[in-house]
Amino acid sequence: MNDHYEQKLLNEFVAENSDHLESIEPDLLAMERSGAKVSKDILNRVFRAIHSIKGSSGFFNLSVIMNLSHVMENLLMCFRDGVLFPDPDKIDALLCGVDKLRLMLNDVQASDKVSITDELDRINGYLSGTKGEIKKDTTKNKSNADSKETSGKSPDFLEALRIFELEDAFLHLEKETVKTTVASGMYVYAISAPNLPLSDLESYGQILFHDLDKESLISRLIYATAMESDLLCDFISLPQDKIILLEREKLLKALDDKSLAICKEKISPETDPKNQAIKDTQKDKEAGSGETIRVGADIIDRLMNLVGELVLARNQLKRELESIYFHDPKVRIVAQNLNTVTSKIQGKIMQMRLQPIGSLFHKLPRLIRDHGHRLLKKVDLNLEGEEVELDKSLVKSLFEPLAHLLQNAVVHGIENEEERKSLGKPEAGQIIVKAFKEGGLITLIISDDGCGIDPEKIALIFASGFSPASKPSADVSHKIGMEPIKNSIEKLGGTFDIDSVIGRGTTVKIRLPLTMTIIPSIIVGVRDKRFAIPQVNVTEIVNIKTGETGRRIEKVGKADVMRLRGKLLPLLKLSDALNIDRSVISSDGNGAVFDEVSEKTQDGLKSGQSEINVIVMRIGNNRMGLVVDNIFDTEEIVVKPISDYLKECKCYAGSTILGDGRVAMILDVAAIARICGFRFDEAGMEEAKERKAEEQSKKDVTSKPFIIFNNTHDDYFAVDLEGVSKIEKVGFKQVYRSGDMFFIDYIGKALPLLSLEKLFHGATELEEVNEYFVIIPKNEELRKGILVSQMPDAIHTDVEIKSYPSIPQCITGVAFIGHNLVRFLNLDETFRMSEEQQKYS
Known part of the structure; x- marks a missing residue:
């Protein structure tokens, strides 16, 4: 076996057994809770x-891993046979064994140097008191097996092998080869395996006899390997009745005296006490074969990089085609097809990178258990939303900050039993970790019913080096405060909020993007520079017209603020934040210095002052406005x-890299606010609390992207963003009419258009404008677009x-946004x- 192939197998060994260890931990904790009533499953x-x-x-000769897992297996057999019961001490011993196995798998080459003495002594201590029971049980099994052998047919070697038509095999076996093989500890099997190439088996063991040439496919053979029978079945995907294990001692005796007497052991539940547990695995593997395959993470990462380059090329090609062949319908069809296929490839590759957050959640009960036991506190953990999927890189990076948050909740939040009783709380503290999708983001909520945090100290816990411990204690293993946790979340492109009520508990809310590889962004400009702002940070865009600046923008101290729906929004000029030399707002030179216009005057903006673009950003529970010169477009960008x-x-x-080939920097808005010294004061925090209380008091409040x-009648409408596939820009001449209906050419097909002018005002003609926009729903069954002017x-x-009751059924409701009454559409009903x-017109 060459080194490359052996390393590949070893990598598979590590990956598969790491998965096993991840699945074991929750089951061991379930066993601890169940005790003597533990489920056999x-x-x-x-x-x-x-x-x-x-x-x-054992196949890789990793003796330390094999010895530790063997002792753990013995303890589990005692649980299964009812000799011992899984109490907390024994489960703790098994969990320590799992930790040590994980440590060795992380550096499998050095696993033989790891000491497992403590784990072996602890588990053997539990087993030592059951030796009589184990020995008795073993003797009973052995006598049963012997009685089955003697009551059956004579254990003739040829008769044992006649099942696989291998009667002549014994005559061709080389005595010394078999002796050497058996002495090395290998098992010897008779196998009937059609369509299995010789080369596969030669990589993992030694073929002692076969009835075909090496170039052919094996039909029947005698095979020696270090793998146990159940593992061999799994490894070469054979059912159990296609393998016979030949007892080594009787095989050697038969070779010595030519008596041809040997004991056959069919792999069956009657002769193998492990099979009742193992057969389920075999069934699962047979049922699932062909449905899933294991693909290396490096291959998926490489595919993700390639699809990122494809998206960049798509964006550039789209821009060039639109500028040169915009009116050529054939080229537009090709471009639209390319765009659709690229988007689908991108979606599927990104889907491959998604991983249920449950893989992270499954590690949390062990953390809570260990901290609770150490501090003598009862803590119950409730997990919700384990099926929510997140990019695998985010799942991996989330563990450390989440672990610190839970540790803080147990150590500093949850009171001890006596305190909780005196406060009228249940003895066991409650911690809830919940995940759900919300408007293109993943929201994580970690809440506890502990003592809470003094509001005056909430700002302090984010200070560098702050420790939540009121006094030095060995119970606190990480005295780092919340600042590193908050920074870790922000590095992942997320936001971090904390809310607490003294005596009732603390709630931490984390918002994260689904992925950090390809993200929808808004492209903005300051002078000749281009920047990308992730859309997850943007709540809305406000355009202040010429002449309105004096009314909308004010000074509070030295800070610029904007009045937005009756509330003050702090403003930050991107040019100042990035130290870009600019004395005008617009690049065409017709603007005035922003400092001059930000002061409130009767005349507002000076003569010739251009309009101002404000991007309203969300930073945690707070909002700020980012002032930019230009807003260009929305674009899916590949993060480099x-x-x-x-x-x-x-x-x-x-x-x-943008569609026109320019390089643009992606802005970290939270970091910009922090660097520029933005401080959302207590008034702002109180306002956020009031807003939250108002939200909770409303029954029909929605918080969604629209x-x-x-x-043209200035009727305002809104549709749920999650139901929209894309927005297509078309020229007036690209809208075709047939009778009373309108169409556009979309991906080579005629797409019917719904005119809201016609639906609500009975208009039969389109107003001639330079360009229209078509909102295309995600639900392909609708097969229509909404025409917007x-x-x-x-x-x-x-x-x-x-x-x-009086509004049409297609309108789910109405609300005021700004000073405009907006009707919210149900696309299906519309x-x-x-x-x-159309039927009755």
Whole structure:
């Protein structure tokens, strides 16, 4: 076996057995809770995993791993046979064994140097008191097996092998080869395995006899290997009745005296006490074969990089085609097809990288258990949303900050039993970890019912070096405060909020993007520079028209603020944050210095002052406005790592290449606010609390992203962003009419259009404008688009949507956004209403 192939097998061994260890931990904790009433299914599941680790480690001659897993397997057999019961001490011993196995798998080459004396002594201590029972049980099994042998047919070697038509095999076996093989500890099997190449088996053992040439496929053979029978079945995907294990001692005796007497042991539940646990694994593997395959993470990462380059090429090609062949329908069809296929490939590759957050959640009960036992506190952990999927890199990076948060909750939040009783709380503290999708983001909520945090100290816990411990204690293993946790979350592109009520508990809310590889962003500009802002940070975009600046923008001390829906929003100029030399707002030279116009005057902006673009950003529970010169477009960008030369520039989260070939930096808005000394004062925090209380008091409040748009009658509408596939820009001449219906050419097909002008006002003609926008729903069964004359906008709002009996069924409700009454559309009902109108028109 060459070194490369052996290393590949070893990597598979580590990956598979690491998965086993991840699955064992929750089951061991379930066994601890159940005690003597433990489920046989759970016991068998743990036994199978440990047995698999033992068998495969023996194949690689990893003796330390094999010895530890063997002793753990013996303890599990005692549980299964009712000799011992899984109490907390014994489960703790098994968990320590799992930890040591994980340590050795992390550096499998050095595993033989790891000491397992403490683990062996502890487990053997439990087993030493049961030797009589184990010996008695073993003797009973042996006598049963002997009685079955003697009561059956004569154990003739040829008769044993006649099943596989291997009667002549014994005459061809070389005595010395077999002796050497048996002396090395290998098992000898008779196998009937059609369609199995010789080369596969030669890699993992020694073929003592076969009835075909090496170039052919094996039909029947005698095979020696270090693998146990159940592992061999799994390894070469054979059913159990295709393998016969030949007892080594009787095989050697037969070779010595030519008596041809040998004991056959068929792999069956009657002769193998482990099979009751192992057979379920075999069934699962047979049932699942062909449905899933194991693909290396490096291959998926490489595919992700390639699809990122494909997205960049798509963006550049799309821009070039639109500028040169915009009116050529054939080229547009090709471009749209390319765009669709690229988006689907991108989606599937990103889906491959997604991993259920349950793989992270399964590690948390052990953390809570260990901290609770150490501090003598009862703590119950409830997990919700384990099926929510997140990019695998984020799942991996989330463990450490989440572990610190849970440790803080147990150590500093949950009171001891006496305190909880005196406060009228249940003896066991409650910690809830919940995950759910919310508007293109993953939201994690970690809450406890402990003592809470003094509001005056909430700001303090984010100070560098702050320890939550009131006094030095050995119970606190990480006295790091919340600052590193918050920084870790922000590095992942997320936000971190904390809310606490003294005596009632603390709630931490974390918002994260689904992935950090390809993200939808808004491209903005300051002078001739281009920057990308991830859309997850943007709540809305406000355009302040010329002449409105004096009314909308004010000074509070030295800070610029904007009045937005009756509340003050702090403003930050991107040019100042990045120290870009600029004396004008617009690049065409017709703007004035922002400092001059930010002061409130009767005249507002000076003569010639251009409009101002404000991007409203969400940073935790707070909001701020980022002032930019230009807003260009929305684009899916591929995140590239920052060069080492720019590592100290904390304002940037990465870089990307735009569709026109320009390099743009991706802004880290939270870092910019922090660097610029933005402090959201107590008033702002109180306002956030009041807003939260108002939200909780409303019954029909929604907090979702919407596409908002208006038609030529200045009727404002909104649709749920999650139901929109894309927004297509088309020229007036690209909208075709047939009777009373309108169409566009979309991916080579005629896409019917719904005109809200016609639906709500009975208009039969389209207003001639330079360009229209078509909102295309995700639900392909609808097969229609909404024709919009004004550029749609994306907002994230938490307004109360009210419904009235008198409004049409296609409108779910209405709400005021800004000074405009907005009607929220139900796309399914809207299209149905349009079809009904078409029938009777």
